[in-house]
Every structure is written in structure tokens, then in C-alpha cells.
Amino acid sequence: MIVAKRKPMAEIAEMVAPYKTVKVIGCRSCVAICLAGGEKEVKMLVSALRLKAKKEGRKQEFEGLVVERQCEKEWVEEVEGKILDSDLVLSMACSLGAQTIGDMYPKKIVFPALNTGIFGVPEEQGVWSEKCVGCGNCIIHTTGGICPIARCAKSMLNGPCGGSSNGKCEVNLEVDCAWYAIHERLKLQNRLDLIEQVSPPKDWSTSHSGGRRVYVRDDAKLTQHQKKGKEAVR
Amino acid sequence: MKARIQVLACKACTEMPQLLDMDDLMNVASERELVVSSMLVDRVCDPKIIKRVVAEASERDVDRVLVLACQKKDVNPGLLAAYKRAGVNEFMVEYINLRDEVILPHISDKERAQAKAETKAVAGLERLLMLQPLEKAEEVMRTKNVVILGGGVAGRKAAEVAAAEGAHTIIIEKSGSSHKTPGVIMPNSTLLGAKGYGGNFVLSIKAGEKVEELECAAVVVATGGGWAELKGPLAKAFKSAVPLYRLHEQMQTGAVPKGPVVIVDSPDPAGKTLAVQDFAWDDTLELAIDLKKQQPLEEVYVVFQEMRAFGLSELAYKDAAELGVRFIRYDRAAGPKIDPKEPTKLTVKDLAQAEVLTIPIGTLAFAAIPANKDNIGIATALRIPMSPEGGVRRGSIQRWPVSTPRPGVFVCGSAMFPKSKDMAEAEGEAAGLMAGKFVMKGVIEYGGVVAEVAQEKCSACLTCVRTCPYDAPYIGSAGKVEIRIQACQGCGMCAGICPSKAIELRGSTDDQIAQETRTMLGGDF
Ligand code: SF4
Ligand code: SF4
Ligand code: SF4
Ligand code: SF4
Numbered sequence: 001m002i003v004a005k006r007k008p009m010a011e012i013a014e015m016v017a018p019y020k021t022v023k024v025i026g027c028r029s030c031v032a033i034c035l036a037g038g039e040k041e042v043k044m045l046v047s048a049l050r051l052k053a054k055k056e057g058r059k060q061e062f063e064g065l066v067v068e069r070q071c072e073k074e075w076v077e078e079v080e081g082k083i084l085d086s087d088l089v090l091s092m093a094c095s096l097g098a099q100t101i102g103d104m105y106p107k108k109i110v111f112p113a114l115n116t117g118i119f120g121v122p123e124e125q126g127v128w129s130e131k132c133v134g135c136g137n138c139i140i141h142t143t144g145g146i147c148p149i150a151r152c153a154k155s156m157l158n159g160p161c162g163g164s165s166n167g168k169c170e171v172n173l174e175v176d177c178a179w180y181a182i183h184e185r186l187k188l189q190n191r192l193d194l195i196e197q198v199s200p201p202k203d204w205s206t207s208h209s210g211g212r213r214v215y216v217r218d219d220a221k222l223t224q225h226q227k228k229g230k231e232a233v234r
Numbered sequence: 235m236k237a238r239i240q241v242l243a244c245k246a247c248t249e250m251p252q253l254l255d256m257d258d259l260m261n262v263a264s265e266r267e268l269v270v271s272s273m274l275v276d277r278v279c280d281p282k283i284i285k286r287v288v289a290e291a292s293e294r295d296v297d298r299v300l301v302l303a304c305q306k307k308d309v310n311p312g313l314l315a316a317y318k319r320a321g322v323n324e325f326m327v328e329y330i331n332l333r334d335e336v337i338l339p340h341i342s343d344k345e346r347a348q349a350k351a352e353t354k355a356v357a358g359l360e361r362l363l364m365l366q367p368l369e370k371a372e373e374v375m376r377t378k379n380v381v382i383l384g385g386g387v388a389g390r391k392a393a394e395v396a397a398a399e400g401a402h403t404i405i406i407e408k409s410g411s412s413h414k415t416p417g418v419i420m421p422n423s424t425l426l427g428a429k430g431y432g433g434n435f436v437l438s439i440k441a442g443e444k445v446e447e448l449e450c451a452a453v454v455v456a457t458g459g460g461w462a463e464l465k466g467p468l469a470k471a472f473k474s475a476v477p478l479y480r481l482h483e484q485m486q487t488g489a490v491p492k493g494p495v496v497i498v499d500s501p502d503p504a505g506k507t508l509a510v511q512d513f514a515w516d517d518t519l520e521l522a523i524d525l526k527k528q529q530p531l532e533e534v535y536v537v538f539q540e541m542r543a544f545g546l547s548e549l550a551y552k553d554a555a556e557l558g559v560r561f562i563r564y565d566r567a568a569g570p571k572i573d574p575k576e577p578t579k580l581t582v583k584d585l586a587q588a589e590v591l592t593i594p595i596g597t598l599a600f601a602a603i604p605a606n607k608d609n610i611g612i613a614t615a616l617r618i619p620m621s622p623e624g625g626v627r628r629g630s631i632q633r634w635p636v637s638t639p640r641p642g643v644f645v646c647g648s649a650m651f652p653k654s655k656d657m658a659e660a661e662g663e664a665a666g667l668m669a670g671k672f673v674m675k676g677v678i679e680y681g682g683v684v685a686e687v688a689q690e691k692c693s694a695c696l697t698c699v700r701t702c703p704y705d706a707p708y709i710g711s712a713g714k715v716e717i718r719i720q721a722c723q724g725c726g727m728c729a730g731i732c733p734s735k736a737i738e739l740r741g742s743t744d745d746q747i748a749q750e751t752r753t754m755l756g757g758d759f
Contacts, residue, residue: 028734033695038733066734125700 002030002094003120003128004037007113012045012090013052015111019088022049022062024113025079025101027070027093034128036114037092039066045092045113070097076104083108119150136206142194144185151178157199237363240271240296241355242287244278244303249337253347262352263300266359270294278303279310288316298326298362302355305331307630323367325682325741330358357753364746370681373720375433378402378676379450380669383425383612387655388647389456390415391662392669396454399670404448406439408457427615428453431704431721432642433678452669455612455626455638455645456662464600466502468580471572475501475598478517479652485524486654492596493532495525496580499539500602503569514601515542519550521599526557534559535593537570537582538601562591603652616643617703625650636665640704640723641678644669683724683741689714691736698728698737707737 006012016022024046032038046064053060065082067075070093076083083089083101088109091098094116102110120128133150139157140147149155153171159179163170169177186192241263245251256274264272271294275283278301291299299322303309306329318324332351340347380396382389385407393403393415403417410421423441430436437448469475476484481491497518518536525534536554541561543551555561563585564570570582572595580593613620618638621627626645629637636646646665647658685698685706692714698707699715704723710716715736729737738744 028691028693032693032733033697035697035731035733038693038695039691039735040731040733043735125697 001033001120002096002116003034003118003130004031004094004114004116006036006041006045006092007115009048009052012113013049016049016060016088016090017058019109020060021085021087022060022090023079023082023086023088024049024062024064024090024092025070025083025097026064026066027068027097028066029069031093031097031114032066034120034122035126037094039064042066042092045090067093070094071100073100073104076101080105135202135204137203139199139202142197142199144182144189144191144194146178146182146185148178148182151176151181157202237268237298238294238296239266239269239359239362240273240287240291240294240299241269241359242272242278242299242301242303243274243332244276244301245274246277246279246303247333247337249341250332253337253341253344254332254351255348258348259302259351259355263302263355263359266356268363269359271296278313281310281312284310284313284316287313288320291317291322292320297322298365299328300355300358300362301327301329302332302351302358303329304333305329307634308632311633325368326362326365328358328362328365330354353754353756357750360753361746361750364749365741368682368740370679371719372677372679373433375451375673375676375678377449377451378673379404379448380452380454380666380673381406381435381437381448381450382454382456382666384408384455384457384647384649385415385419386456386458386647386658388649388658388662388665389454391659392454392456392644392646392666393417395663395666396670396673399667399674401452401670401673404450425612425615428617429705431678431680431718432640432672434720435642451673452642452644453616454662454665454669455616455618455643455649456647456665457608457612457649458647464501464603466500466505468498468503468570468572468598469501469600471574472577472595472598475600477603477652478514478521478599478601479648479654481597481599482517482521482654485521485528486656490528491525493529494535494594495532495597495599496535496537496593496595497522497599497601498537498570498580499600501600503539503564504566515544516547516550518601519543519547519554522554522559523550523557526554526559530557532596535562536560537562537564537580537593539564539566539569562586562593609649612649616640617705618643618645621650623651636661636668642672644672678720680720680722683739684719684722685717685724685726685728685737686740687715687717688736688738689716691734692732693734693736695733697731697733701731702728 024042026037026039026042028038042064046062049062065079067079069075083105088111089101090111090113091101092113094114095112098110098112118130119132119134121131123129130150132147135149148159152159153169154161160177164177164180167177167180169175183195186194243256243260245256260272260274263269271290273287277283299317309329314324314327317327336347336351340350378401380401380403382392382403382405385405389405393405397403397416405415405419406423406425407419407421408424420441423439426438426440428435428437433451435450435453437450439446439448464475499514522534522536536559562582564582565585568583570580572580578595580595581590583590609620609625613626618640619627626638626649628635628645628650629639636644638645644665646661647653689712694709694713704721706718706722707715707728724739726739726742729739
């Protein structure tokens with residue numbers, strides 16, 4: 001899932017200071033689950049901003065709201081009235097949510113309260129680690145199910161590099177070497193031959209550097225006809 | 235129906251009436267609307283007084299009560315039971331802990347103390363008005379089994395007493411055991427985990443190579459605690475040094491320790507890891523007095539970073555000082571040292587005199603000892619808290635000395651902290667009795683202050699499932715969280731952490747807390 005972190009309070013307070021009516025909108029999905037922007041965080045941020053405004057003698061109004069998934073228009077529409085009524089929307093969703101609101105109401109100013117970070121896995125309560133960078137061309141069937149792009153400091157395709165020692169990475173001794181882990185996993189699966197195969201340069205055109213990526217599932221898309229029908233019932 | 239409130243205040247401890255103007259406090263409370271009875275009594279825990287107070291509550295048709303005394307778990311449970319019998323819902327009785335929250339922190343500031351006591355009383359009254367009566371339900375226990383972890387003195391005594399109450403006892407013993415006890419002994423076994431809740435636990439036990447499931451209604455932790463060997467420079471330099479409780483045991487068998495006796499708080503005075511356990515102070519005073527009585531002419535030195543004597547222990551401190559025990563306080567930077575080449579002498583810089591003293595050692599004992607990791611395993615398996623000393627934490631010393639915060643789990647002997655045999659046995663007896671009585675009730679009461687989920691808000695994020703110490707929340711058939719109410723202890727952790735604010739604790743909702751806070755701050759915020 002998407003893992004985000006709240007920006008430091010001082011940064012948020014400075015961003016919102018010039019605006020009078022501020023709607024803080026959270027999201028009940030990924031960022032709620034990673035404890036960054038669900039209802040609880042929204043309520044806490046709103047109280048903190050209120051206190052700060054009061055302390056610094058600013059007349060500002062803050063209201064906290066949460067939607068099921070902020071990256072989906074239908075859910076955002078549920079709070080449309082509140083958005084239109086604001087000077088500033090402070091989004092506590094990931095940047096997808098913030099941008100969804102921005103795209104839907106282009107005249108409205110939308111600021112992010114979170115730093116959207118990684119695709120992470122909860123390793124334990126409160127700990128998320130990055131396991132995928134969304135390169136768009138998955139190769140983990142050849143690497144024992146472990147992604148070297150995300151988990152190796154050098155994103156090497158043919159590892160390990162010369163710096164791997166005692167299972168740790170030379171770039172940061174606290175971090176496990178991805179290629180050591182791949183080696184161990186393949187050994188366990190009796191597939192060590194794979195590590196000797198040289199991977200050719202990867203097709204990076206699917207990766208982020210090509211600009212914005214759009215994923216389409218044609219089979220899930222509605223036809224023009226269906227779309228019209230849906231619009232009619234709205 | 236309109237609320238009818240009784241305010242009850244206690245002036246048992248010496249400090250409370252000295253520091254507070256109790257009449258003023260009572261006036262502030264009783265002036266509030268809906269207060270129909272206010273009583274300032276000598277001792278809230280006194281059964282005779284309880285009778286009188288509750289009689290008045292009945293007469294005035296009281297339906298909720300504010301108790302200004304100590305924390306709920308320290309007050310005689312008979313009070314709540316009496317209110318229950320008189321028809322007051324037990325969740326409509328609110329305790330304000332004046333002793334810990336007002337008296338102790340503001341002991342030298344009369345004005346603040348009075349203001350805080352009054353604010354707390356008024357806030358408590360506001361909260362009372364928002365409380366709803368809650369009901370408890372009952373579940374039948376499936377067995378009368380009491381599982382006792384550990385077959386030492388404490389465990390065997392617990393088994394004997396619990397069996398006499400009518401329980402079936404099963405002792406889980408790490409080693410092989412040949413001792414005779416009532417009930418079953420499972421040798422070479424250890425506890426792996428526990429599902430369920432007090433009254434209906436299912437334990438998983440490793441017996442030899444097999445893992446078995448065992449149903450039981452109550453558990454008594456009577457493990458030796460496995461207090462670790464002494465480590466640290468002092469223990470290394472003076473080979474025959476012993477933990478304090480060992481010295482105590484030796485003396486009980488009539489041994490006369492070689493003087494001078496030096497008691498140091500820790501074998502590693504400069505180390506950061508080893509905290510001086512709470513019990514160390516009292517035990518040291520007691521032992522020092524015994525030593526002096528046994529051999530008045532031998533010197534006894536107590537070398538501590540800090541010596542605390544609470545309550546009646548102050549008298550023990552006085553006795554010890556009068557008997558000639560020498561107390562030496564040191565600073566960690568210049569703590570006691572023993573030169574391994576000359577292990578019969580200890581040098582330490584005395585803080586009071588700011589000079590380095592050299593003390594001859596006959597016997598050396600340490601009051602603080604490192605706990606063994608075994609305790610962590612047991613505490614984790616049973617989901618009971620540990621004390622800072624590294625043992626199993628008991629409830630409250632006054633009222634629940636052999637209980638843990640988890641219903642149906644009791645603790646005795648060295649599982650808490652190292653103890654002498656007679657003490658361990660006495661505690662085993664108490665824990666066995668508690669467990670036996672618990673099991674023989676045959677039913678579990680549950681409910682009341684428990685977590686409640688608004689499923690439409692739940693994101694199924696599993697945070698509460700991962701957080702709850704008692705495994706009460708689970709993802710139900712609707713894909714949203716449900717609470718096993720029997721397991722819920724009302725700790726509120728899930729409600730605090732739920733990112734979607736889908737959980738509230740009955741009897742302690744956000745609204746109630748906000749109202750209380752608002753009153754305390756004297757306005758809106
Ligand atoms: S906006 Fe969408 S992607 Fe972002 S946190 Fe919410 S549900 Fe997840
Ligand atoms: S040590 Fe391992 S993880 Fe680190 S850069 Fe080299 S191959 Fe990658
Ligand atoms: S913490 Fe809250 S949102 Fe998450 S699963 Fe539990 S009830 Fe649902
Ligand atoms: S209040 Fe919540 S965390 Fe505490 S025991 Fe009940 S379910 Fe578990």
C-alpha cells in the first residue's frame with residue numbers, strides 16, 4: 001500500500017497561515033492504515049492548527065473531514081459543498097488524493113499535509129518498509145521473489161556488488177543486502193542457477209523517467225455507451 | 235429520570251485533611267445541581283462506614299456517585315458491591331484519585347492542591363452526568379482447571395490450597411519433578427501461549443516434544459523467576475557475593491554472616507542497564523536491622539546511590555540508623571569499587587562527607603539483581619505486564635498483591651521478584667486461594683466498560699487487532715472488526731490508536747473525556 005508521513009507541524013502551520021477557511025480532508029484507506037491521514041490524524045491536526053492559530057492571534061476556521069478514498073471522484077463529491085466553501089483544502093490523503101481534489105476543482109487551492117513516500121509493507125505495527133518502486137516491469141520471478149530495484153541500494157540487476165558483507169549492504173550497514181537475501185532464497189528453493197544468469201539491461205521505458213504513467217485495464221473500462229448510461233442515472 | 239448524585243469523600247490519610255480544606259471541597263461539590271447527598275467520612279474503606287453511606291444513598295434514591303478518595307483499585311471493593319446491592323449501577327460510580335493526583339504532587343502547595351481538588355471534583359460531576367448505566371453478562375466456565383506454572387515452593391502451596399477449594403490443579407514444571415502435590419504434574423513442560431480469557435483459557439503447552447492444548451479457568455504464575463546470576467565488576471571482584479534474598483535465606487537457617495556485612499545496591503554501580511528494584515530498599519532495611527540484632531558489634535554498611543523509605547519504612551530506616559547501620563550514599567560517577575587484587579576492601583566516595591571511604595568486607599550482598607529473560611516469555615504468552623524490575627507485575631500492593639491486571643491470572647513468589655522461601659510459600663497460599671475461589675464461581679462476568687466498534691467507519695486496517703494486549707478484536711465475517719467482549723479488559727488502547735476513530739470505549743467516550751477536559755480548563759477550547 002501507499003505509505004505516507006505527516007509533514008512537520010511547523011511546515012504545515014506556515015503553509016496554511018494566510019488562509020481563513022481551511023478544510024482538512026483525510027482518507028480512510030492507505031493513509032489511514034499507515035496511521036498518517038485517517039480520521040484520528042485529521043482530528044489531531046485540526047486541534048493543533050486551531051490551538052496554534054488561537055495562540056498566534058489569527059482568525060482562522062478549521063474543519064476536519066474524511067472520505068473513504070480521496071483518489072476517487074465519487075467519494076470526493078460527498079464533501080463537494082465543503083470544498084467549494086473553503087479558501088484552502090489541506091489534504092491528508094496521499095498526493096493522489098490531493099491531486100484528485102485539485103483536478104476536480106481547479107480553482108481551489110489544495111495543499112498536501114503529508115509527504116507521500118513509498119509502496120510499503122507493514123513489517124510490524126508502525127513499521128513499513130519499501131519493497132517495490134513500481135518500475136513497471138516486474139522481474140521478481142527471477143530473483144527469488146525479492147525486488148532488487150527497490151531493496152538494493154544500487155538497484156543492481158546482477159548482484160551482489162563487491163560491498164556485500166555478512167548479509168549487510170555496504171551503503172548502510174543497518175540494511176540487509178538485497179542480493180544476499182536473493183541468494184539465500186534461491187538456495188532454499190534449489191534455484192541457485194538463476195543467480196549465475198546474467199540479466200540484460202532492463203527495459204526502463206515502463207519506469208517513471210518516461211513521464212506520467214497511466215495503467216489501463218481495458219476489460220474493466222466502461223464503454224462509451226455504458227458511461228452515458230451511468231451519467232444519465234446520476 | 236434526572237440524575238441524583240451522592241458525593242463521598244474520605245479523610246483517612248493524614249495528609250488529605252491537613253492539606254485540603256475538606257469542608258470547602260464538600261461545599262463546592264454539594265452546591266452543584268443534582269447533588270442530593272454529600273458525606274465526608276473518616277475511612278471510605280471501613281465496612282461500617284460503607285453501610286452507612288450506602289444506606290443514605292438508598293434513602294435519597296441516588297443513582298450515581300462521586301468518590302473523592304484513592305484510585306478505584308485501592309478502595310475496598312466492598313463499597314462498589316454495596317452500591318450494586320443498593321441498585322446503583324456499578325459504572326455510574328466515579329472515583330477521583332485525590333491522593334495520587336492532588337495530595338502527593340502538591341504536598342507543599344496548599345492553594346494549588348485545593349484548586350485542583352475542586353476542579354477535579356467538578357469535572358468528575360460533569361462526567362458523571364454523561365455516564366450511561368452499563369450491564370455485565372455472564373459466561374459459564376468450561377472447566378475447573380487451575381494451571382500452575384512452576385512446581386517450586388510457591389507453586390506447590392498454590393496447588394494444595396486451590397485443590398482444597400475444589401479446583402483441579404495442574405502444575406506445569408520445567409524440569410522433572412518428584413514432589414508430591416494434589417492434582418496433576420506435567421514435568422518437562424513449558425507454556426507457549428494462551429488463547430481466550432480468564433475463566434476460559436486454552437493454553438498451549440510444550441510437554442516434552444509434543445505441543446498440547448489445555449483448557450483452564452485460571453493460571454497461577456509461580457515460576458522461580460529465574461533471576462540471573464550476578465554480573466558486574468563488584469561481583470567479579472568479590473567471588474562469594476550473594477543476592478540479598480539469598481543472604482536472608484541463609485540467615486533464616488541460622489547462619490551467621492561474616493562481618494562486616496556490606497550491602498550494595500547493584501553489582502554494577504556504574505552500569506545503566508540495571509535499575510534498582512523497588513523492593514530493594516525495604517528488604518535492605520529489614521535485613522540490616524536483623525543483622526544488627528544478631529551481631530550488634532559487627533558493622534553493617536548500606537552503600538546505595540539512593541535510599542528511599544516510603545510510609546512506615548521510614549520507621550525501619552530510623553530503627554536501622556539507631557542500631558548503628560551505616561548508610562553511605564554515592565554518585566554513579568564515583569561509585570563503589572573493589573580492587574580484585576585486594577577483594578576484602580571496598581572504596582567509595584561518600585556523598586555526604588565528600589570523602590573517599592575504605593570499607594572492609596566480610597560478606598557482600600547486592601540488593602538489585604538482573605532478571606532473567608524467562609519472565610518475558612511467560613508475560614508475553616499470558617499477555618500480562620512486567621514490572622520495571624523484570625518480574626511479573628502484580629495488581630496493587632494493598633488490595634491485589636497476588637493478582638495481575640488480567641482477570642484469572644495470579645502471581646506469587648519469585649516470579650515477581652526474588653523472595654525468601656517462607657514469603658514465596660505465603661504468597662503461593664494466597665494465590666492458590668484466589669485462583670481456587672475464582673474458578674469455583676463457575677461463571678465469568680464480562681462487559682461493562684468494553685470497546686465498541688462503529689463498523690461503518692472501520693477500515694479493516696488491523697491496527698487494533700495488532701495492538702490489543704488481550705486479543706479481543708478480530709476481523710469478523712463482514713470484513714470489519716468485532717470485539718470478543720469476554721476478552722476485552724477495557725484498557726482503551728484500541729480506541730486510542732484506531733486511525734479511523736471507529737472504536738470507542740463504553741463509559742469513556744470522546745465526548746465524555748472532552749466534557750471533562752473542558753470543565754477542567756474552565757471553558758471552551
Ligand atoms: S487517496 Fe487513494 S491512494 Fe491515496 S491514501 Fe487515499 S485511497 Fe490510498
Ligand atoms: S551490498 Fe547488496 S544491497 Fe547493497 S548495493 Fe551491493 S548488492 Fe545492493
Ligand atoms: S483500528 Fe479501527 S479501522 Fe483499524 S481495524 Fe481496528 S476498528 Fe478498524
Ligand atoms: S479496550 Fe480495546 S485494546 Fe483494550 S482490551 Fe478491549 S479491545 Fe483490547
